[in-house]
Amino acid sequence: MSRFIVPIIAFVALVVVFMIGLNRDPTYVPSPLIGKPAPEFVLPLLSDETQQLGTKDMLGEVYMLNVWATWCVGCRQEHQALMDISATTSVPIYGLNWKDDPEAARSWLVQLGNPYASTVMDLDGRVAIDWGVYGAPETFLMDAEGIVLYKHIAPMTMDIWTAEFLPRIQAAQKSAP
């Protein structure tokens, strides 16, 4: 019987590898930005293109940056969750409007509601590259010093918010009062 042991162990090991591997999301690419300072930018505001807002203005408190666009289906899907989140938390959500038509983006916020503290426009996608954005919607969480704590790729949901964002926000707010 002993000569069956090695094949059986090998088989079980393969099954375990496939069980883990097949349940992972191949489109998820871990961000190398986590734990590093958020890439800096200064961009025009969607609400008033003559005004600018930058990452320096966001420092001093825990904040989120949500990458969205009107051409992005997942962004429409997550919009209600963002509305609900912004209604219950004091953490500001900044919007990065990615390669979008400003007019369409403005009417989107009028129609669906505006969960953002402010939205800036990345018309040519240059800033999105700095942030390693590859598929909207993406949501970043930064601490008060502007260090990236977490990145969520896919539509935001209340479950993700409670499971991944809230504990990190509480920890960050505790460590930096």
Next chain:
Amino acid sequence: MKRSTALMLLFLMLGVLVPGTGGLLAIESAKPDWQDPRQEALYDRLVHEVRCLVCQNQTIADSNAALAADLRREIRAMVLAGKNETEIEDFLLERYGDFVLYRPRFKPDTAVLWLAPGVLILIGGIALWRTVRRRATLPIGSDDDESADEES
């Protein structure tokens, strides 16, 4: 007669091909006329080494995704600015991680990826060698129970 038929065929083929290449020509015209053939070679090499993360099985040279176009534009700008291959790869790795390169750099995180094929071939080779050796020592015509099992 024959020649004119061939010419007509040629024109027909061109007529078919030209609309199809319209899009391609538009992309190509966005390429700068490279002054330096080494820069052109570097650009060509890089866009064929960088993965488009939107459509993960395409390089940014092959992909029509907007992000791929943006990355081609960034790489072109960096090449024109005189950056070398390592600097441009560093730029991409800092932002997108190891996965962005089709041939990721060798480091602790990627060691398993690089070494696994060699290790597996080695294990297979040793197993094969041992089996062959063991069977070679058996008298001709005899059969141990294991090979009898395998052949049944």
